[in-house]
Amino acid sequence: MTDPTDPTEHTGPTERYTVISADCHAGADLLDYKPYLPRRFHDDFDAWAADYVNPYEDLLADTADRNWNSGRRLAEMEADGIVAEVVFPNTIPPFFPSASLMAPVPTREELDRRWAGLRAHNRWLADFCARTPGRRAGVAQILLNDVEEAVREVRRTREAGLTGGVLLPGVPPGSGIPELYSEVYDPLWAVCAELDVPVNHHGGSASPPLGDEPAARAVFMVETTWFSHRALWHLIFGGAFRRHPSLRLVLTEQGSGWIPGVLEMLDYYHERLVSAAGRSAVTAESKFGAGLAEAMGQRPSAVWRGNCYVGASFMRPHEVPLRERIGRDKIMWGSDYPHDEGTQPYSREGLRIAFAGLPRQEIAAMVGGNAARVYGFDLGLLDPIAARVGPTVAEIAEPLTRVPDGATSPAFAPGGSVRVW
Template sequence: MELPRIVSVDDHVIEPAHLFASWLPARLRDRGPRPVTTGIGELAYTGGKYVVTMDPDGPPADWWIYEDLAFPYKRNIAAVGFDRDDMTLDGITRQEMRPGCWDPAERLKDMDLNHVEASLCFPTFPRFCGQTFAEARDKEVALACVRAYNDWMVEEWCGDSGGRLIPLCLIPLWDIALAVAEIHRNAARGVRAVTFSEIPTHLGLPSIHSGHWDPFFAACQETDTVVNMHIGSSSQMPAASPDAPVAVQATLSFNNAMASLADFLFSGVLVRFPRLKLAYSEGQMGWIPYALERADDVWREHRAWGGVRDLIPEPPSAYYYRQVFCCFFRDKHGIASLDAVGRDNATFETDYPHVDSTFPHTKDVALDHVRGLDDETVHKLMRGNAIRMLGLDLDRPGR
């Protein structure tokens, strides 16, 4: 079969070393993030968190230094081009990375090699929803960093791509009024995607049940801005035993997405904002049918004592099918359950340049999943649902 060119809803960008020196206001640059190349020490992993130190005698890595934070780039987040056994947690410099990790022109070339027409990219140094800036002490600089990142994302990363690189922006998580203002500022220049935490309480922020985020959700609904929640945007990944190997964390990576979906389905947010669109990024989709079945069963059988009798007027799955998108790249169980997952809800990703990335074999991986499906469904999964979700004009006549 002929596979349509893919619109990937979850890829990643490694920030270029000049980002904040070029895009922060001049008066704030000496207080903002600065790039450094130096050695990295041994990485420790305990209870779902990494601890890393600088070591001038260690292997070189590119870092960002910001307030008390020392943030290194590691090989597993810039893994494309390395053999599978070399995709480690060792430090890496931009010179060692495939240039498509941080250079938009080179990224477009790699997309062409990978059967990808368009790509939505999550941040790395700011972390998946801007936690780096939310945790900073100096909020004047932190706000300027959020805006600088967004300006760079829109104007430099995406600006010359002819719409193939799709802007994904940050909000200042610590101030709801500023967050709303940033949604409107970016929507005015065509941005239709923002990244948000799957479980804000893990970041010390109010929950989605509190009403605190309602002005943000209202702004996203008003501007048709999709709320994208990446696994790990809670600053922690699910872990079992505290001394379990990282492979356990990787196996359970979808758990926070599942918890977040249950949170939203029973929060009333999707009732109050019926045109709000949520997107779960890198969570895969094979778990969704049972999660929806269980949510509907709880709604039918337990809603009185469960606290949602007067809050959720329809079965929770109705809100999922109406307003929520998932994505996959290796999930045959999800494909086998596609009618329950939702043929209009599923999108595709390549996860470039992370260790999970299907690059440069994405076409083969996708064909292995969709072979046997009808052409209309294949088009929806590979691009149509993403185009509709993000309001793209990639399929318009004459393009």
């Protein structure tokens, strides 16, 4: 019998799905960050804001206010069939030259200013989420340059009501920051495990700078998800999950079809190196594997099953048949609102092209139940809203035969609707 209190068995209202987007983005309008900064930074902020030129076209467009206009955002998402969201950052926090948390930091004074900017964003986000109680799980931002400060910010933002966890910055090669497998980050993993704070690693934040030539931009598109995937094997081989068994890692907007193959590869290397290390003969591989089993504990696929999840933004049809190997309890669909590559205002069609023909209980878990479990959403609060605005079971069961005019999401990319069962 289905347990209505268990998000993995939750089917939502009788005729509709409770859809929670596990990947959305928001941030304050630039000048609106000032009240969230300590007064001693106000003059610095005025000087920075006066000279700042925003490099992102979507933050200069007429639609930019979808990042901070709570009423507009709520209306558009409800019209799209979505009742709640996990909120990643989008706009530029104070004192940053770009959105990248790994932008070079030349001095301690500059680092202090950037920490102030991130804390301002986190304070703004807590207020933004509080405007719609129970419907937004805000993801806090930190820097890895100062682990003690990161730990303090995780505690502070959890107490402030941000339930989306923490955004783990990427560590691109050449950044000068210790690699994610380093035990220097153990205090961060410890506090996230202690407070049940999900560690989110979002696509696009871990790539090294490549330049602005046409080839460089194409290479970035090909490589960016791979660089984001690296967090998975860094934390696994580094033993973070062995030392902190309740630590949870969410990989968001990096696709999901890669996961089964990568887990097989990681298991292969783990078994190969551990086996070599256990032999009496000293070989090159035995040196590579020395201490690995003790450091990381379980094999990678077991760590995935116990500790990891995927924010499967605008999940594409070719990924859906892999859901058993990924884990049906691991997949969390996302609309990527308000980005151009997001499914809004065609999220219902995006759900249809991916999930039509699947059992209702599986769909309910992937579009909402799993996210409710990972991020602590109250389905008792959300189900009545979904009964009013959510997509109907019959609607999502109908295969999509025509891509909507104007749809720009990769969910609708050519060839994406081909599926073999």
